[in-house]
Amino acid sequence: MVAISGVSLVLAVLGMKDYAMSSDWWTSSENYDYSFDSFAGTITYILFTFIGLVNLALFTLFPTSLLKASVVVNGFIYKKYSEEFRKEYEFTDREWYGE
Known part of the structure; x- marks a missing residue:
């Protein structure tokens, strides 16, 4: 492309x-x-x-x-769906966001 x-x-x-x-x-x-x-x-x-x-x-x-397209796309996806990822893999708020 x-x-x-x-x-x-x-x-x-x-x-x-x-x-x-x-x-x-x-x-x-x-x-x-x-x-x-x-x-x-x-x-x-x-x-x-x-x-x-x-x-x-x-x-x-x-x-x-x-720019590597895969890194950019993965970064956008991780940022957009970070809460769903955190809940799916059962991270607590403290583990995910730090203290």
């Missing part, structure tokens, strides 16, 4: 970059030095795409991949 969302986010960033580079104001710019048809424009496009993908990975993919 994480891989599908990661791939879709990468495709979204690439799609946005492609739209920005192919829009009319950029390709018909009077400043030819940084337009898409020049070498500097191509380098700028690649650089900004790389920066966008790095930001995407830092803020979305890495935190998700660093």
